[in-house]
């Protein structure tokens with residue numbers, strides 16, 4: 001990841017933010033993480049997720065987004081059921097202890113839309129602020 005040193009925050013503009021929140025006050029013991037270098041984008045894992053917390057990341061060509069697509073997991077909604085890690089035909093999803101998953105995310109994530117740079121978020125918010133002079 002080229003900009004892994006930057007602070008990432010949840011992307012508030014992603015459609016995943018419109019999905020139901022995870023129930024319960026405590027986060028799950030385990031979280032699923034995609035090793036994107038091994039992900040073929042086959043979408044098998046998406047079908048088996050009971051809370052619909054696996055999102056597609058389009059490939060680099062906007063005119064053909066399905067080519068070289070991968071998936072990523074919304075940590076804020078994953079319930080740690082392990083279905084995806086069992087279902088993935090390429091063994092490219094691993095269950096991590098909750099805190100370890102965030103550390104591994106930094107090295108295993110090549111492309112994300114669920115998380116954005118904090119500075120990018122600030123830039124977008126400032127650009128769309130009603131107080132901004134026109």
Ligand code: SF4
Pocket residue numbers: 034038039040041042043044045046070071087088089090091092093
């Ligand atoms: S099942 Fe595995 S290879 Fe297929 S999209 Fe999910 S993580 Fe990627």
Ligand code: SF4
Pocket residue numbers: 031032048049050051052053054073077078079080081082083084085
């Ligand atoms: S562990 Fe379960 S809830 Fe989490 S992403 Fe995988 S299938 Fe979905």
